[in-house]
Amino acid sequence: MPATPAPVIPSSLIEILLVEDSEPDVLLTQEAFEGARVPNRVHVVRDGVEALRFLRREAEYAGAPRPDVILLDINMPRKNGLEVLSEIKxxxxxxxxxxxxxxxxxxxxxxxxxxxxxxxxxxxKPVGFENFLQAIRAFEDFWMTFVRFPPRA
Structure with missing residues (x-):
């Protein structure tokens, strides 16, 4: 039986942009990533307009890092997640x-x-604290352990 390949361990901090307007979901997500095995930093913006300013490094986000991955809610004020996704892509x-x-x-x-x-x-998003934490940890296991991200510009 072939051996399972070892996971790729990133050599640096994983930058995560969380685009979320629900404060409880922000807190749960941050808490879940605090216990991650892979070093990471979660940046939070509260709506689609702010997300695009962060990504384009405009105004107060002039020094923002390019995220390795974006977690994007759909139902948000000012500009919804589908509109933001279209603009990003x-x-x-x-x-x-x-x-x-x-x-x-x-x-x-x-x-x-x-x-x-x-x-x-x-x-x-699963309902309940433990289920939500479990989903974020599953995200971490896949996206932060096995996935290779595009180089940052």
Whole structure:
């Protein structure tokens, strides 16, 4: 039986952009990543307009790092996650960043719309503290241990 390959351990900090307007979900996500085996830093923005300013390093985000992965909620004020996803993937400077939709929406049109706009994944937020932590840890196991991210620009 062939040996299972060892996971790729990143040599540096993983930069995560969390685009989320729900304070309890922000706190749960931050807590889950604090216990991660892979060094990471979670940056939080509260809506789609702010997310695009962070990604484009505008105004107060002039010194923001390029994220390795984006966790993007769909239902947000000012600009929803599907609109943000479309803008990210249409921008040559940002389009290679993996975007995982992390949302309460189970609507088929949201799932289809996310993948049509080139989302890297679609995760429905589980109900309950332990289930939510378990989902974030599963994300960590895959995305932060086995996935190789595009080089930062």
């Amino acid at each position: 249409a921008d040559p400077a940002l389009g290679s960043i993996p975007v995982v939709m992390l949302t309460t929406s189970q609507a088929e049109e949201d799932v289809r719309g996310s993948y049509a706009r080139h989302a890297s994944g679609y995760v429905v």
